[in-house]
Amino acid sequence: MAEPVVAAEGVARWFDVKRARVTALESVSFEIRAGEVVTVLGTNGAGKTTLTKILSTLLLPSRGTVLVNGHDVAADPRGARAATGVIFGGDRGLYTRLSGRDNLRFFGMLSGVGRRDLRQRLPGALEQVGLAGAADRAVETYSKGMRQRLHIAIGLIGRPRVLLLDEPTVGLDPVEAQRLRAAVADLRADGAAIMLTSHNLLDVERLADRVLMLRGGRITHDLPLPEFVRQVGHTATVTVRGRGRPPAPGALPDGVTVSEVADVDGGWEATFYLRGWDRQTFDYLGGFMADADVLDCAVRESRVDDAFARLAGAVG
């Protein structure tokens, strides 16, 4: 397997605020390989942004080491930066009085792209994020989505080997968000190592190769996406609503559990959790519904957010 492009080992970070100590990261170790997208999940305040900042060299770890493309972020930040692009969500972080093109040119220079390369890459980079038409307008006239697209162009202009994205689709419409995901997928195909934090379920489902769950400053799970989703404990939830007297669920086959059959205004509702769709399960559900006066039946597949909610300590 390919060598890891990002390697974090025992990373901790705390902040001393007015004699109190806030610990954002307790001890975090993980790796990201070339061509891999790792998404970091965690509740608000779990430490995702702190981790992103440490990888981008904006923040020093209090303990532990991070190697980015072989460079230690604490000892050799310049080396780490040369390999890294950062894209964060939100509409700040741009020179609002300047045009999109001038912003991109300046940030491109900051990321170490030389003048000649920059001149060559600018038109394509603006085109790629659909800003070619608005490139010469001041950024203060841009919509939120346009600003976000400019952030994306800025993050990609240095052709980074490591891309860090912190809630990049925040505030984007679904089309725009899909466009960003396509750009990230392209980069992965080109062999970039990518770390993404997001509260957007679709970002994770469409992009993640692996999911890291951050909780209490530690990584509690580091799993391939399908396995992460399996942490919910069931692959689907079937909710059946009916009239009249609630039927008894009877003997459940292997792989099916049921919540209480509850009375809901004049009728009843039964929720089944299925581990999979096998023959027995079909037969059982068919039999159950044949015996009851059913109004409707809804099937929901388990998704990343179910796993997240469960692992984050909420009900699942």
Added chain:
Amino acid sequence: MSAVAEVLWTGARHQLQTMRVGWRVAVIVAAIQPVVFLLITLGAWPDGSAAATTRSATGVLLTAFWGATVWGGAAILRRERAEGTIGALLTGVRDPRLVLVGKAFGASLGSVATIMTTIALVLALLGRPVAVAEPGWYAVGLLAVLASGTALGTLLSCLFLMTRHGPELSSALMYPVFLLAGLLIPVDMIPAWLRPAAWVVSLHWAQRFLTGSAQGAPDWPALGAVVLLTVGYLGAGIALFGRIGRLVRERGTVDHS
């Protein structure tokens, strides 16, 4: 172009672009102020000689330049923080200190150019000739002023980033330096015990060197003082910005957005 020059120039150009777009403020600081100062100082000597006009124009140039530096150049980093761009500046591949110096240079260049154009226009309109006996040395003096403004912008910009009270400090610094450094009124009019305050202001020495050159007697020690003070400001500014970068990484006070 060498990499260092490239970064400096890109920083300067970027700052000039920012200033051009913010023309309203630029016009007030760099045009209206010198016009008023010029009209007042020229009015004080209505039938003044070319030598007196040159002296006034030089004083007005430096006064307006100080104002532009203290409000414009010194606010560079504060604005970066307000826009949320400082994180990218600090984590760039290029040395952030070079970028800052480049930006301060751009700010100085923009102010000097606007102020000198304004002064030239006003003098032409009034039909007041100037007389510069040593134009070569006068030009050297102007370059020293430009360098000094760059160094001051770098230093002040770091100092103002470290406090919340940048705008208050700008106005607090503006008038005392106008008066104490003898930019507009001769130092002889200032109480003797206050005069040493002018010695640490490079523009005070620049004033001496420029007027000396205009009169055909360049004041070499004054030029030396400008150079020394400029190097001092620049060194302090660069060191301070390096320290700011380290503190930010230790304390986590800056975000990417």
